[in-house]
Amino acid sequence: MSLHLYNTRAGEKQVFTTLQANQVGMYVCGVTVYDHCHVGHARVMIVFDVVYRWLKQLGYDVNYVRNFTDVDDKIIARAAERNMDIQTLTDKMIAAFHEDMDALGCLRPTLEPRATTHMPAMIAMIEALIERNFAYVSDTGDVLYSVRSFNGYGTLSGKNIDDLESGSRVDVDDKKRDPLDFVLWKQAKTGEPSWASPWGEGRPGWHIECSAMSCEHLGKTFDIHGGGMDLKFPHHENEIAQACAANGGDFARFWLHNGFVNINAEKMSKSLGNFFTIREVTETYHPEVLRMFILGTHYRSPLDFSDAALNAAKAGLDRLYETKRRLGDMNIVQANVNQAFQTALNDDFNTPEALAEVFECSRRINKGLNEHQDMVADMACFTAMTGLLAIVQQDAEIWFQGDEEDTSAIESLIEERTAAKKSRNFSRADAIRHELAAQGIILEDSATGTTWKRG
RNA sequence: GGCAGGGUGGCUCAGUGGCUACGGCGGAGGACUGCAAAUCCUUUAUUCGCGAGUUCGAUUCUCGCCCCUGCCUCCA
Numbered sequence: 001m002s003l004h005l006y007n008t009r010a011g012e013k014q015v016f017t018t019l020q021a022n023q024v025g026m027y028v029c030g031v032t033v034y035d036h037c038h039v040g041h042a043r044v045m046i047v048f049d050v051v052y053r054w055l056k057q058l059g060y061d062v063n064y065v066r067n068f069t070d071v072d073d074k075i076i077a078r079a080a081e082r083n084m085d086i087q088t089l090t091d092k093m094i095a096a097f098h099e100d101m102d103a104l105g106c107l108r109p110t111l112e113p114r115a116t117t118h119m120p121a122m123i124a125m126i127e128a129l130i131e132r133n134f135a136y137v138s139d140t141g142d143v144l145y146s147v148r149s150f151n152g153y154g155t156l157s158g159k160n161i162d163d164l165e166s167g168s169r170v171d172v173d174d175k176k177r178d179p180l181d182f183v184l185w186k187q188a189k190t191g192e193p194s195w196a197s198p199w200g201e202g203r204p205g206w207h208i209e210c211s212a213m214s215c216e217h218l219g220k221t222f223d224i225h226g227g228g229m230d231l232k233f234p235h236h237e238n239e240i241a242q243a244c245a246a247n248g249g250d251f252a253r254f255w256l257h258n259g260f261v262n263i264n265a266e267k268m269s270k271s272l273g274n275f276f277t278i279r280e281v282t283e284t285y286h287p288e289v290l291r292m293f294i295l296g297t298h299y300r301s302p303l304d305f306s307d308a309a310l311n312a313a314k315a316g317l318d319r320l321y322e323t324k325r326r327l328g329d330m331n332i333v334q335a336n337v338n339q340a341f342q343t344a345l346n347d348d349f350n351t352p353e354a355l356a357e358v359f360e361c362s363r364r365i366n367k368g369l370n371e372h373q374d375m376v377a378d379m380a381c382f383t384a385m386t387g388l389l390a391i392v393q394q395d396a397e398i399w400f401q402g403d404e405e406d407t408s409a410i411e412s413l414i415e416e417r418t419a420a421k422k423s424r425n426f427s428r429a430d431a432i433r434h435e436l437a438a439q440g441i442i443l444e445d446s447a448t449g450t451t452w453k454r455g
Numbered sequence: 456g457g458c459a460g461g462g463u464g465g466c467u468c469a470g471u472g473g474c475u476a477c478g479g480c481g482g483a484g485g486a487c488u489g490c491a492a493a494u495c496c497u498u499u500a501u502u503c504g505c506g507a508g509u510u511c512g513a514u515u516c517u518c519g520c521c522c523c524u525g526c527c528u529c530c531a
Contacts, residue, residue, distance in 0.1 A: 008459095158458055163456085235530090257531095270529085270530065297468065297469095302524065311480080315480055357478085430489095444492045452492095453493095
């Protein structure tokens with residue numbers, strides 16, 4: 001089957017088509033770089049990493065753009081707290097972000113534009129909006145977008161402007177003509193970082209950067225726009241309002257939104273304080289376990305974070321690594337994923353289904369190898385599938401044994417035990433087994449000798 | 456209140472108008488093993504929130520109800 005994806009804008013799965021043959025322009029909303037990323041961020045990045053990898057697998061030339069919001073209130077506040085300028089802070093956080101993403105096995109996007117280096121594009125877009133009467137300068141000198149002037153407002157998120165107003169929690173602000181209007185350009189307050197503009201020194205509102213940067217790098221109309229569910233409204237709605245009003249055409253064609261990571265059935269978020277950073281989790285679990293955990297649920301469903309779930313992901317991964325261990329140094333010549341796996345990913349990136357196929361392939365290999373059959377084709381398939389999901393990518397021995405330099409003590413005990421076994425001194429052999437078990441080391445005897453792993 | 460998405464075995468997570476409801480974790484039994492581990496095999500939901508309807512037939516479609524979560528402010 002061809003690639004089908006759930007387009008938020010249409011509210012249904014659609015056949016994926018591209019604007020230009022064999023090319024995909026994809027924009028994903030990145031992070032505001034004022035702090036370390038948590039598991040919720042990990043989910044978006046991993047989900048769209050799979051999207052990226054799969055589109056490339058399908059033969060598309062993918063232009064994947066993911067931004068960094070590197071100026072906003074929280075960044076300014078955090079930098080002030082730490083007595084540093086915002087760029088020092090954001091540079092550090094971007095470096096940390098890259099470390100996290102690398103650990104999680106996420107490929108770098110084609111481009112990672114920063115808001116602060118795209119002021120001219122944003123200013124130009126705001127000017128166009130004013131010129132076309134979609135935006136106005138308020139009494140305080142801020143530039144605001146007039147939501148009522150854009151009649152497509154609310155179509156992405158299925159919201160009706162009047163319903164929004166009646167249930168609005170937004171403070172009524174005198175400078176706004178309508179409570180829903182949002183800021184495009186903020187006047188600088190003293191001491192804040194600012195940029196020159198036709199409206200004086202100031203800085204951009206949050207939403208404008210994504211409209212401006214996506215259009216600058218992908219064109220006014222492009223194929224895929226993604227991000228977390230929580231960005232659907234108002235962020236993505238505002239992006240559409242800005243881009244369409246300024247450019248006069250269509251904006252992103254397919255909108256993909258991933259579900260949240262929950263803790264105790266509650267959304268993980270900074271404001272609730274119920275979050276774990278990626279680095280906190282990876283102190284205990286290998287980053288690949290986190291990736292496995294995330295891919296175990298379809299990207300649009302909510303995902304409950306818990307130790308039990310992480311342990312289950314770890315146990316499943318261990319099994320796949322047992323298979324990889326048996327593959328050894330075998331030379332995998334041609335690697336193709338099988339039909340079921342393709343169907344799963346083509347069906348709106350159904351990674352749980354794809355993983356089920358990986359497990360079945362693993363079982364086939366183990367069984368075939370137990371029966372001394374030639375499993376090369378399945379092994380190639382296993383390698384291709386795990387490669388596409390970017391799991392089981394570590395060295396199997398290191399996965400089980402760790403990468404400590406000196407394991408000679410363990411090795412010599414194993415040698416001693418092998419000798420003891422040979423002379424049928426099983427009590428000594430068992431004593432060694434127990435001694436090592438006390439150190440968390442499990443011995444595995446096989447026809448080809450004894451191997452070990454950490455339990 | 457408006458809108459969106461859910462409720463599937465001990466846990467988790469797919470899926471389909473109709474043969475034995477995918478996979479993972481966990482449990483039980485077995486094969487293998489000197490003992491283990493790993494692996495493999497078998498097994499673990501007369502049942503898919505509740506009620507009604509459509510249908511030859513619904514977990515899957517429709518309606519109503521109950522419950523959960525999210526968005527409607529910053530948020531991936």
